[in-house]
Amino acid sequence: MTSDTSHVAAGPPEPTGGPWRAHARVTYALRWPIIAFWIALAALAVSFPPPAVAGASGAGSLMSADGEAFKTEVREMEVFGFPLFSRTVVVQRDETGLSPYVQAESVLDAVAVNQREPRPPLLGALPMPNAVTFGAGQDERGTTVLTYLFMDPRTDFGTQHTESRVYAQQNLERQEDHVIGVAGSIPARAQQAYILGLHLPTLELLTLVAIFVIVAAAFRSVVVPFIALGASGIALVITMWVVTMLADLLGVSAPAELQPVLLALLLGVVTDYTIFYVTGLGTAFGRGTKDRRGAVTSAVTTYTPIIVAAGVTVAAATLSLVVARSAFYRPFGPAMAVTILVGLFVAITLVPAIVAVLGRGVFWPRRRAGIASMAQPSRWMAAMVSGLSRKTPAVAALVVSAVVLTIMALPMAGMILKAGFTSSLPDDNTVKRAAVAAAEGFSPGITSPTSVLVHGPGITDDLDGLIDLQDRVAEQPGVAGVVGPALSMPQFDLGVFTNDEHDTARMLVVLKDAPLDGTAVQTLSRLRETLPDLAADSGLQVEHIGVGGDTALAADIIDGTLDDLGRLALAGLAVNLLILIVFLRAVVAPLYLLACNVLSVAAALGLTTFVFTNLLGEDGITFYVPFASAVLLVALGSDYNIFGVGRTWEEARHHPLPKAMAIAMPESSKAITTAGVVLAVSFGMLATVPLSAFRELAFTMAVGILLDVFVVRTFMVPALLTLVGQKSAWPRKSLRAVPDRSIDAPTPASV
Structure with missing residues (x-):
């Protein structure tokens, strides 16, 4: 039996109906009107820009x-x-x-x-x-x-x-x-705004070039990156229009310091969703689907529910920032949620329409044999999953990964926050x-x-x-x-x-x-506490002592941020956990998947603290970096849980869990790895803005995403699935909905 037919035998059956298949058929039938609609809408957004919002600025x-x-x-x-x-x-x-x-x-x-x-x-x-x-x-x-x-x-x-x-x-x-x-x-803030405006076009260009190169190399096609960038560009134009209009209507806008994050987030996620659709199309052709309509329908039917669940997860998780009391964070949550939802809507309509028009041309100049090879799973991931399907290697991988991430996270305990407008x-x-x-x-x-x-x-x-x-x-x-x-x-x-x-x-x-850096903020916090005693020692009859100025303002911002930490953490984790529970229809697996995400986020923040304060000697980490990055990384980690574990769950409805892992994880690892690298590079490009806060944010996001893809997704998740086994599906007794009818079919790991 050839590897192709092995994979066909081991693969999941084609979906036969339901709303997602109807969506696939509609987008295929209306592919030209859909493309025309989005192009026209983007042209209107460019031709009739909304009025600029005169939001509050400065201190x-x-x-x-x-x-x-x-x-x-x-x-x-x-x-x-x-x-x-x-x-x-x-x-x-x-x-x-x-x-x-x-x-x-x-x-x-x-x-x-x-x-x-x-x-x-x-x-x-x-x-x-x-x-x-x-x-x-x-x-x-x-x-x-x-x-x-x-x-x-x-x-x-x-x-x-x-x-x-x-x-x-x-x-x-x-x-x-x-x-x-x-x-x-x-x-200082005026100069930050000027520098951001000056470097934003360069940031956009470099990010687009990086995405093009990575996607082209991954798919060995010059058409796929154009699809990703075209969809991202249309989504970006429309998103900026919508966000600006909402800011005008609601009287709030995202802080200027975090607006480039919206750019990186949108380009990254729309490209990710494009990667999964194109991967699905290549898999369908590689499994022997002859006609374009059948391949497109199969890919869109299979991946649209996963993409929708992933997009809603990120949008809902970022929207949880509205529970913050800080005026800095509250507007950012809706802005990110709108960004994700617009990108999601573009991705599930425009990308399938473009793919439906191009068919095999999506992969040009790749030949049919090359397209067929896309259905083959990742050999190194197949070997990894095969090894981690045994308990002893699984325990070793889990322990080593957890210890390494914990060691990386330790410096976070000494993190000092700053505002640092001038030092940045x-x-x-x-x-x-x-x-x-x-x-x-x-x-x-x-x-x-x-x-x-x-x-x-x-x-x-x-x-x-x-x-x-x-x-x-x-x-x-x-x-x-x-x-x-x-x-x-x-x-x-x-x-x-x-x-x-x-x-x-x-x-x-x-x-x-420096008045807005970490040491000065700590000094002022101590001074605030001792001032009443100092006044009493001076013999003064004092009713109230107040402290004002930039350092006091920075201390209040940081105290407010720390005060928001608990409610933001609870809201964000609850949203991510709830969506994972609904999507996977289980409780145990979402709990340990989310725990792995949190550990990788802590490792990224600890490594950021070590690099920027211990190695580079900066006086603290900019106050919004740990919290904005933590919200995004947990949400994006759940995003990849849905992509990766969601495919395993789908296979586990038809095969025993070890076999489902052997089929789904090697198959999805190429797309997840490519998507993760693209997203890491998108955020990493923020470092081209010559402000230290953006270097910190770029480092945290890039490291966090790469840790999630190459440590959590590669070692910890397969190990936990092996060790916990069918209990992962609790309260269900079993993941399997139907008997395994292909039990004798060889798995990709054995090919």
Whole structure:
């Protein structure tokens, strides 16, 4: 018996009816109208783009109205009229020394702003020369002048950044002023948005080229990648239109930081679904189906329910982000769900229609013999499944895989989160160079100081107590210096720091570390906890102490993210588990499949932590990277469970489980491996965006997908199916719905 006929005998019977076969027949019959419809719809989306959504940007878009930093900033504006901290600072520096004239002029320029009637968004300015020693760690004097610009927080960060540049151009235009640039979180986020917009076309092009090369090599065809990219392109155009319209209607949009993720996700999943349809077509032709209609109908009938279940799984899992309380994550869930659903709808209609038109031409220039070989299972996977069908090798494979993944996951326990808007920028970026210059003249935390607001009855009358509190704060670990009631520089009025009418005082705290990175956030969290005790030790009668500024905001974002972790984990795992249970009609198998996914995700996050913090020395992992990647990786892992184990379950309805594994897993491994590599490359291309957050996200996603494909899917799942056996189907007694009528047929593993 030839290998072809062996496989035919061992394969599942052709579906004879049902909605999926009806879907296959309809898409075949209407193939030309379907193609015309999608092309016309994409053309309309391009011709009539929706209006751009003016979503909130800058720090304000990340704030929670319930966060301490937000409440402190609102209170500070009410009491003093402008915040003491600033998110925008103009940096002048000459390492050989700024002339006294330049320093004086910079101070006078700032004073002039304060003396005029406020013209929003610029409300005031605060000059800070390093002519005197500011605090611990300051090694220079007379080399740097910082001018903090106080902006109306209700204006978007683009407007604020533009106003800061206008200030520098109008007041510090001379060469001898030595203006390095504008630093702070507002300019940093403006630069991030600019860099994303600048590199997005390159990201798209490189991703498309990579997908083309991988798919062409896998199928030895130049037509298959064109089908994948054509479907992906149409899905992308329509998805962006739909997402933008929904954002306009609902008044929310996905954060700019995560929008390239939508691109990588859409290109990856539509290509994956194309790969499975084309694999099914090749298998049908390879098994001897002669006519195009029969082969297309067989492939579409077989794979559409699997693709639909997989797409719905990813969409539902990402939609679970709506349970988050953080304003950063909530809009991202619907945006990802819409992206997946549009891509899914395109994949199950347009791709079968194109395949129906082309028939064997899909595989050009591959010849008939080459197409026939597509029905042959992966020999190395057949050997692997054959080996893992015995309990001793299965136990060994499971233990080794679990130990390796656990070791990879260990560094995750020491993960530190950061916001890192400035540190994420390239070293040659003007905003980052300005921040570095400010740090050299003062301290790294000088670009975004922290405001401490102290309220209590008669507290402004106790100047000695306030000065003592200022001194105590300055002595805390991680604090470089404090500006407050004890300030003796003549250009500052004490009224800047106290308000008798509201019984409120404030001070400005500068940290030793970059204000939005992990170490600074930890320092501020400790300071928040100790401030009440420090105030009591200073003899102050305090009713409330609030902390505002960028580091406080970052701490609130990270605390909110961690607070969301539990509900996001429960919601995401529950959704994935429920869909696996429904699809597989079992409980035990979904439980251990999901456990394997979670372990591989933990390994990817642990490896990311080790590489970026231990090896590359970054001060933490960007706060949204672990959680966005975990949601996606668990969902995509369930996606591959449905592709891989779903085929095994289908075969197990007709054969004993070991034989079903021997038939289905080698058969599906080629498609899963190709699909996994494509998806990993799609996300890996995010690293071409020169922002450290995207390098972290690209690494996590690529490693997580590859671990799932080559460790979980190759070793752990076959081993668990062998060891758990028919109990995997619980509460059903058996996977088999009909007697095995081909028990004597050789399996692919024995061919």
